[in-house]
Amino acid sequence: MEWEKKHLADCRKEIKENIERLETQLAEVTAESEELFRAVRLGANELYSQLVVSVDIKEGCQVSLRKNRTAYEKPYFGRIDYEGVETGKKEQLYIGKNGIMLSGHRMLVVDWRAPVASVYYENELGRGSYGTVDGSEIPIELSLKRTFDIADGRLLGYYDSDVAANDVLLVKYLSQNKEAVLGDIISTIQKEQNQIIRETPYASLIVQGVAGSGKTTVAMHRISYILYNYKEKFAPEEFCIIAGSEMLLHYITASLPELEVSNVKQLRMERFFVRILEQEWKKSYRFIRTGAGESGKSKLCFIKALEEYLQKIRESVFPLEDIGDDKDGVFMSGESIRETLERSGEKSIAALVTYLNERLRGRIKMLLAEEEQKELRARKIKEYKNWFVWKKGRKLSDIYIEFLLDYLRGNPEELWIETVLEHVQKGRFDIYDMAALTLIYVRVSAKEKNTDFRQIIVDEAQDFGAAVYYVLRQALPDCYFTIMGDVSQNINFETGMNEWDTLAEGVFAAAKVRFHVLAKSYRNTIEISQYAGRVLSAASAGNYKIEPVIRHGKPVQLWKQEVLPEGGGDTFRQMGDKALSLIGDIQKSGYETIAVICRNEAQAELAAGLLGVTAGAAGEEDFKKGVMVLPVEQTKGLEFDAVILWEPSASNYQETAADAKLLYVAITRALHELHLIYSGELSKLL
Numbered sequence: 001m002e003w004e005k006k007h008l009a010d011c012r013k014e015i016k017e018n019i020e021r022l023e024t025q026l027a028e029v030t031a032e033s034e035e036l037f038r039a040v041r042l043g044a045n046e047l048y049s050q051l052v053v054s055v056d057i058k059e060g061c062q063v064s065l066r067k068n069r070t071a072y073e074k075p076y077f078g079r080i081d082y083e084g085v086e087t088g089k090k091e092q093l094y095i096g097k098n099g100i101m102l103s104g105h106r107m108l109v110v111d112w113r114a115p116v117a118s119v120y121y122e123n124e125l126g127r128g129s130y131g132t133v134d135g136s137e138i139p140i141e142l143s144l145k146r147t148f149d150i151a152d153g154r155l156l157g158y159y160d161s162d163v164a165a166n167d168v169l170l171v172k173y174l175s176q177n178k179e180a181v182l183g184d185i186i187s188t189i190q191k192e193q194n195q196i197i198r199e200t201p202y203a204s205l206i207v208q209g210v211a212g213s214g215k216t217t218v219a220m221h222r223i224s225y226i227l228y229n230y231k232e233k234f235a236p237e238e239f240c241i242i243a244g245s246e247m248l249l250h251y252i253t254a255s256l257p258e259l260e261v262s263n264v265k266q267l268r269m270e271r272f273f274v275r276i277l278e279q280e281w282k283k284s285y286r287f288i289r290t291g292a293g294e295s296g297k298s299k300l301c302f303i304k305a306l307e308e309y310l311q312k313i314r315e316s317v318f319p320l321e322d323i324g325d326d327k328d329g330v331f332m333s334g335e336s337i338r339e340t341l342e343r344s345g346e347k348s349i350a351a352l353v354t355y356l357n358e359r360l361r362g363r364i365k366m367l368l369a370e371e372e373q374k375e376l377r378a379r380k381i382k383e384y385k386n387w388f389v390w391k392k393g394r395k396l397s398d399i400y401i402e403f404l405l406d407y408l409r410g411n412p413e414e415l416w417i418e419t420v421l422e423h424v425q426k427g428r429f430d431i432y433d434m435a436a437l438t439l440i441y442v443r444v445s446a447k448e449k450n451t452d453f454r455q456i457i458v459d460e461a462q463d464f465g466a467a468v469y470y471v472l473r474q475a476l477p478d479c480y481f482t483i484m485g486d487v488s489q490n491i492n493f494e495t496g497m498n499e500w501d502t503l504a505e506g507v508f509a510a511a512k513v514r515f516h517v518l519a520k521s522y523r524n525t526i527e528i529s530q531y532a533g534r535v536l537s538a539a540s541a542g543n544y545k546i547e548p549v550i551r552h553g554k555p556v557q558l559w560k561q562e563v564l565p566e567g568g569g570d571t572f573r574q575m576g577d578k579a580l581s582l583i584g585d586i587q588k589s590g591y592e593t594i595a596v597i598c599r600n601e602a603q604a605e606l607a608a609g610l611l612g613v614t615a616g617a618a619g620e621e622d623f624k625k626g627v628m629v630l631p632v633e634q635t636k637g638l639e640f641d642a643v644i645l646w647e648p649s650a651s652n653y654q655e656t657a658a659d660a661k662l663l664y665v666a667i668t669r670a671l672h673e674l675h676l677i678y679s680g681e682l683s684k685l686l
């Protein structure tokens with residue numbers, strides 16, 4: 001202990017010196033760049049490149065200073081001692097949230113994202129290896145793995161152990177209250193989480209993780225990891241985080257600056273489609289949250305039927321016939337058209353029309369190249385100009401309508417199509433109509449393929465059906481996807497994902513996607529997890545079980561309100577009073593985020609009225625401290641110190657898989673305390 005205390009003190013001394021040196025350097029470089037800026041503004045253009053360099057140095061200084069200042073309080077959390085098997089070189093590395101360099105390029109603290117830091121998270125003592133960014137494996141003999149508990153620059157203790165080195169700290173960390181943002185877990189990342197964070201960025205991932213298993217947290221750390229290790233290959237602007245609601249996006253991305261991630265994009269799924277559709281999404285169009293026939297439209301067979309329909313249009317625009325005439329010969333053969341079509345699967349019809357017309361013109365010029373053919377050449381070029389035609393400006397929605405009519409002819413029993421047609425004619429589109437429009441855009445009119453994005457991260461991915469992912473893949477063929485979800489929490493039972501095979505096989509081709517499972521739940525106490533377990537088997541057909549991290553809390557409390565003869569109003573008032581007194585008690589025990597979770601918006605309005613707070617409305621963006629009254633659907637992905645589940649009665653939650661999923665979501669939002677207030681009969685699921 002004394003040795004480590006001294007090491008910490010020495011380390012902090014060096015960091016302090018670093019800070020002082022950087023402060024001086026920053027002051028100097030700031031003065032220098034200001035001077036250069038003035039000179040350039042007065043016309044000394046030859047100093048411009050010097051100014052750019054100076055500004056770069058200044059920014060570098062600011063970043064280092066920030067890292068050193070943060071590190072001063074808690075420079076590191078782990079230590080590994082090992083010997084390189086091939087080199088025989090002994091290393092003793094301290095691992096922290098920020099890599100700290102000393103002058104002379106001596107590494108004081110290794111950044112948690114560095115490849116070697118993986119040893120701390122994954123390896124057991126003895127022979128092992130770690131992977132580098134270029135894919136090679138470095139064999140090592142690990143002799144020590146140590147976890148530190150450091151606060152405010154003081155060493156409180158350390159633990160040496162094998163693979164689960166960070167368990168003690170983990171439980172300590174989990175017992176704390178939560179800030180109203182997603183925490184950073186750098187010092188307690190678990191092995192199976194680490195494997196996902198450090199998966200190659202050149203693969204798509206599907207992660208099935210039970211509620212509270214860290215899917216969202218892991219996804220954010222993965223972005224940080226990729227940007228740190230693959231700076232040259234991926235830029236932050238090429239990342240987009242997609243989720244179902246604004247509140248969830250705000251909640252999850254609030255943790256990004258802490259992880260040194262800035263400038264990544266974040267969009268709700270429907271906004272993402274709008275972004276891809278660009279001007280094809282007309283001003284008069286409206287997104288509707290619930291459309292018609294979503295159950296049918298969300299399935300792969302529907303979107304693949306559209307794909308086939310578009311393929312037929314393509315075939316009709318480019319007949320595989322020779323182009324030319326008997327007298328002057330063949331300018332372009334049917335065979336060469338076929339080859340071009342095959343090679344250009346990613347090109348839209350409009351792009352191909354332009355391309356093939358240009359090629360045809362080029363071929364005519366080449367075949368009639370002689371001077372004496374000049375006149376004939378000009379005539380033929382004119383004759384075959386715009387040989388391939390596609391009506392520009394044809395509205396995507398018209399093509400969609402034609403397809404729907406065609407689909408209806410083939411499937412006359414699918415009556416919902418009539419309603420979809422009505423919506424589309426009025427310019428009203430749900431998420432699956434938007435996916436369909438996007439596919440039509442990609443196949444029909446896109447000028448070129450979209451290269452804006454390279455990494456897409458979808459959170460709460462189970463809420464969208466396979467058709468959405470099929471279209472995303474087609475629209476962004478060069479993109480890698482990180483898809484995080486939990487089929488047990490699929491609240492859109494008819495449309496969303498109830499298993500992952502369809503996605504893995506039907507959208508990605510199973511060989512191309514890596515599947516991970518996170519089974520441990522870090523959020524809830526054992527008592528809450530076990531309670532959730534009761535509904536889980538009904539919610540996931542028993543496929544994915546929760547393994548809670550051993551952390552005890554209060555038992556789950558049930559508060560039954562007898563139905564009063566005076567009628568519902570009085571009964572609810574009594575329930576409201578009970579909730580208010582519970583909230584008072586919970587706040588007294590120091591918890592800050594409390595949610596009252598209701599079955600739907602109407603019940604949330606009612607409960608909010610009784611509690612004297614405003615209910616979280618659909619468009620609400622802020623996740624805040626205090627009491628929030630929310631319909632269960634809007635609590636997806638969020639977590640609260642305490643949850644009061646409002647009216648989990650038999651009539652609100654019936655014995656169906658869909659209702660079980662809703663209950664499961666609601667219960668698993670609670671970190672420390674769960675209370676149920678209900679009148680009459682409790683749901684049979686409980």
Ligand SMILES: Nc1ncnc2c1ncn2[C@@H]1O[C@H](COP(=O)(O)OP(=O)(O)OP(=O)(O)O)[C@@H](O)[C@H]1O
Nearest residue numbers: 183185188189190211212213214215216217522637
């Ligand atoms: N390794 C870990 N160490 C400490 N805390 C962790 C760890 N992994 C997850 N957590 C915590 O567990 C909680 C749940 O994490 P997160 O919200 O990422 O889970 P999730 O799988 O996305 O949950 P849900 O499916 O319910 O939205 C968070 O408070 C997070 O900080």
